[in-house]
Structure formats: structure tokens, C-alpha cells
Amino acid sequence: MRILHTADWHFGKTLDGRDRIAEQQRVIREMAEICRAEAIDVVLMAGDVFQTVNPSAQAEQLYYEALASLSDGGKRGLIVIAGNHDNPERIAAARPLAEPRGITLLGLPKSAADATEKRSGQAYRVRGGVGHLELALPATRETLMMLALPYPSESRISEVLSEVLDERVMREQYNARLRRWFEERAAHFRDDTVNIAMSHLYLRGGVESESEVQIQIGGAYAVDASVFPDTAQYVALGHLHRPQDVGGARMPIRYAGSPLAYSFSEASQEKSVTILEVHPGQPAVIKTVPLHSGRPLVRWVAPEGLRQVYSWIDEGRDRDAYIDLAVHVHSGLEFEEIHRLRALHEGIVQIRPILMHNGSEQMLKDEGNRATRSLEEHFAQFYFERNGVPPDDALVRLFLALASETRDADRIQEGEASA
Numbered sequence: 001m002r003i004l005h006t007a008d009w010h011f012g013k014t015l016d017g018r019d020r021i022a023e024q025q026r027v028i029r030e031m032a033e034i035c036r037a038e039a040i041d042v043v044l045m046a047g048d049v050f051q052t053v054n055p056s057a058q059a060e061q062l063y064y065e066a067l068a069s070l071s072d073g074g075k076r077g078l079i080v081i082a083g084n085h086d087n088p089e090r091i092a093a094a095r096p097l098a099e100p101r102g103i104t105l106l107g108l109p110k111s112a113a114d115a116t117e118k119r120s121g122q123a124y125r126v127r128g129g130v131g132h133l134e135l136a137l138p139a140t141r142e143t144l145m146m147l148a149l150p151y152p153s154e155s156r157i158s159e160v161l162s163e164v165l166d167e168r169v170m171r172e173q174y175n176a177r178l179r180r181w182f183e184e185r186a187a188h189f190r191d192d193t194v195n196i197a198m199s200h201l202y203l204r205g206g207v208e209s210e211s212e213v214q215i216q217i218g219g220a221y222a223v224d225a226s227v228f229p230d231t232a233q234y235v236a237l238g239h240l241h242r243p244q245d246v247g248g249a250r251m252p253i254r255y256a257g258s259p260l261a262y263s264f265s266e267a268s269q270e271k272s273v274t275i276l277e278v279h280p281g282q283p284a285v286i287k288t289v290p291l292h293s294g295r296p297l298v299r300w301v302a303p304e305g306l307r308q309v310y311s312w313i314d315e316g317r318d319r320d321a322y323i324d325l326a327v328h329v330h331s332g333l334e335f336e337e338i339h340r341l342r343a344l345h346e347g348i349v350q351i352r353p354i355l356m357h358n359g360s361e362q363m364l365k366d367e368g369n370r371a372t373r374s375l376e377e378h379f380a381q382f383y384f385e386r387n388g389v390p391p392d393d394a395l396v397r398l399f400l401a402l403a404s405e406t407r408d409a410d411r412i413q414e415g416e417a418s419a
């Protein structure tokens with residue numbers, strides 16, 4: 001049996017306001033081509049289909065197109081679970097149309113995946129229940145026994161996992177609950193099935209990126225690898241955007257990572273999908289296939305100033321990339337200069353001036369003096385970091401007047417509350 005593991009599509013996510021739907025469309029087409037080239041029997045999507053619980057119509061349309069494309073009309077199995085960004089009901093809403101085409105959509109940890117009608121030449125569920133299913137696939141006689149746990153927050157599990165706020169106790173009780181969940185369902189694993197587990201959660205030791213929304217409170221909802229059953233041949237995870245294996249486990253555990261780089265902290269990462277060749281009772285053979293559809297994210301640091309940046313633009317450096325630019329300057333950048341840079345290279349997303357003082361560089365930010373700054377200094381710092389130029393005197397006066405009015409209103413409210 002050949003399996004493709006993907007996760008964290010985040011349809012509708014932008015990069016500092018830049019629409020990335022076209023890249024997301026291309027990467028789904030690329031995945032579909034990989035499925036054909038690699039003779040994939042079933043695709044596992046480990047959560048975070050969307051960026052928000054209320055995605056745009058365009059993002060939702062792309063979701064349905066992805067389901068149709070990756071399932072190949074039912075010739076290929078497809079299992080999708082909800083992540084922490086997803087509305088569980090929205091993920092599962094297409095079930096009446098999806099299930100006759102070999103597609104399983106699970107929104108909540110308590111969602112059931114019962115048997116579906118057997119159809120010639122199509123994937124179908126032989127049997128199933130809450131959190132587990134056996135999937136028959138047309139191109140192989142082997143069946144897949146899947147344990148599938150959508151994002152298991154307390155609210156989605158519909159129970160309070162701990163009455164105690166101590167982080168260590170919360171983590172232990174959360175891990176114990178997940179361990180029981182997997183142990184109960186691992187009883188469905190058999191010697192003659194391919195046995196896989198899938199979820200969307202944070203496993204301790206995983207390397208995070210800036211583009212993820214943390215789902216752990218401190219370490220309270222960090223999960224230990226020991227929660228997964230020994231009999232699983234592979235554990236497919238979603239949530240972390242950096243493709244990575246998780247060490248210290250008794251079986252292979254992997255985050256497939258996001259198919260696109262969604263923040264500049266991911267600039268150096270090679271995005272990919274994970275492919276398994278796995279048979280009953282045998283270790284999984286795992287490889288990654290790189291993805292090339294997304295625009296690169298790169299960081300430029302220009303110690304020689306704007307002249308160096310214009311030279312890079314003229315020579316066509318990183319023409320198709322999104323750019324995070326840090327440029328050394330001796331004074332703030334004028335708005336006209338910022339607009340000119342972005343007109344010459346539309347991929348320049350962020351511009352961070354680095355002020356030079358007596359031969360040393362300073363990002364107009366001194367963390368050590370942050371607590372002693374005045375409100376005016378804080379505003380000036382914030383404005384400069386956002387716009388690349390300092391605010392003029394009139395804007396500073398307006399800000400201070402508004403801040404004063406807000407403080408006066410707060411004092412009045414506090415006085416009324418205490419009266």
C-alpha cells in the first residue's frame with residue numbers, strides 16, 4: 001500500500017496581505033500529479049485545511065476542488081481531519097457528497113466513520129466507528145486500519161480534562177486521556193491490515209515556526225510520543241509547519257509540514273509531502289517528495305544600504321520570491337523610497353531599516369531600555385518599525401491627545417465602578 005501524508009494547507013492564508021490562493025491551487029495540482037506518478041492508494045490530510053473557521057468562498061471552493069482532485073473520483077482513498085484552525089462542522093459538511101467517492105471527512109474527535117456502500121473500482125469503508133475506520137482500496141488487496149483523531153481540544157472532546165491549573169498536572173491528565181483514546185481504538189488493529197494513526201496536535205520536542213497558532217498553554221497541552229499505540233506502523237501528524245520526524249518514539253512519527261512557506265521563519269525550509277510504502281506486519285518505508293509550487297520566501301540583508309538593494313533588483317535577484325528586507329541606513333526611509341522599492345520588486349513584503357550610528361548598527365530598538373521609555377517614544381518606535389519613517393510632530397501630538405482622553409475615560413469608569 002502506498003500512502004501520501006500531507007497537512008496544514010491553510011487555504012485563505014495571506015502573507016502580509018498578499019493573496020496566495022493561486023499558489024495553493026498550484027500546489028494541490030502538484031500533489032495530484034505526485035499521487036499519479038507515485039501510484040498512491042490513499043491520501044492522509046492531517047488537519048488545518050483552512051486558515052480561519054470562516055474561510056472565503058474562494059478558499060472553500062479550493063477545498064472541494066482538492067477533495068475531487070486528490071481522490072481521483074473515488075479511485076484513491078482520502079481521509080481528512082480538522083485542525084485547530086478549522087471549523088469542524090465546515091470540514092465535515094460535504095460528507096453526503098464525499099463518502100460515495102471514497103472520501104472520509106472527520107471534524108470532531110467524537111465523529112463516527114461507519115461503513116459505506118461497496119462500489120466497484122472505488123475506495124470504501126469496510127467498517128468503522130468513532131475515531132477508527134477500515135478502508136478498502138481498489139488498487140490493492142490490503143486494507144488500511146486508521147485511527148483518526150481530529151484536533152483534540154477540551155471543548156471539542158466536550159469534557160474538562162483537568163480541574164487543576166497546575167501545568168504539570170494538566171499535561172499529565174491530557175496525555176492520559178489521549179493515551180486511553182488511542183489504546184481503546186488500537187484494539188481494531190490487526191495483523192492483516194496496514195495500521196496507521198493520525199492526529200493534529202503538538203508533540204513535545206517538535207520544532208515550531210512563527211506561522212503556527214500555538215495549541216499548547218505553556219506545556220499543558222504538549223503531547224508525549226508514548227500516547228500512541230506500539231502497534232501503529234506510522235503516526236501522521238499535522239500542526240507544525242516544518243517537515244520533521246519526531247525522535248524518541250517506538251514507531252515512525254512525522255509532521256508532513258505545510259506545503260507552502262507561510263512566514264519568513266520558514267524561509268530556508270524545503271516543503272514536501274511524505275510518502276509511505278507499507279504492508280501489514282512490516283516496517284514502513286518512508287521518503288519525502290519536494291514541492292515546488294510555492295513562491296520562495298527569502299531574507300535580504302543589505303549592509304551597504306539602498307544602493308546595494310537597487311543593484312540586486314537590477315540583476316533580477318530572487319525575482320519570483322517574497323522578500324523580507326533589512327537595509328542599513330543613516331536616517332529613516334521616506335515614504336517615496338518605500339513605494340519605489342515595492343514598485344521595482346512587487347515581492348518585497350517587509351522593509352526593516354537598520355540605523356547606523358558611529359559605525360555600529362541599531363534597529364531603532366533597545367530592548368534593555370523598553371521599560372523606561374515614555375509613551376511618546378513607544379509610539380515613535382512602533383510607527384517607525386511599521387512605516388520606515390519617524391512620525392511627524394503633528395501626528396505625535398494627536399496620538400498623545402487621544403491617549404490622554406482614553407486615560408481620562410478609564411479613570412471615570414473606575415471611579416463609577418468603585419462608587
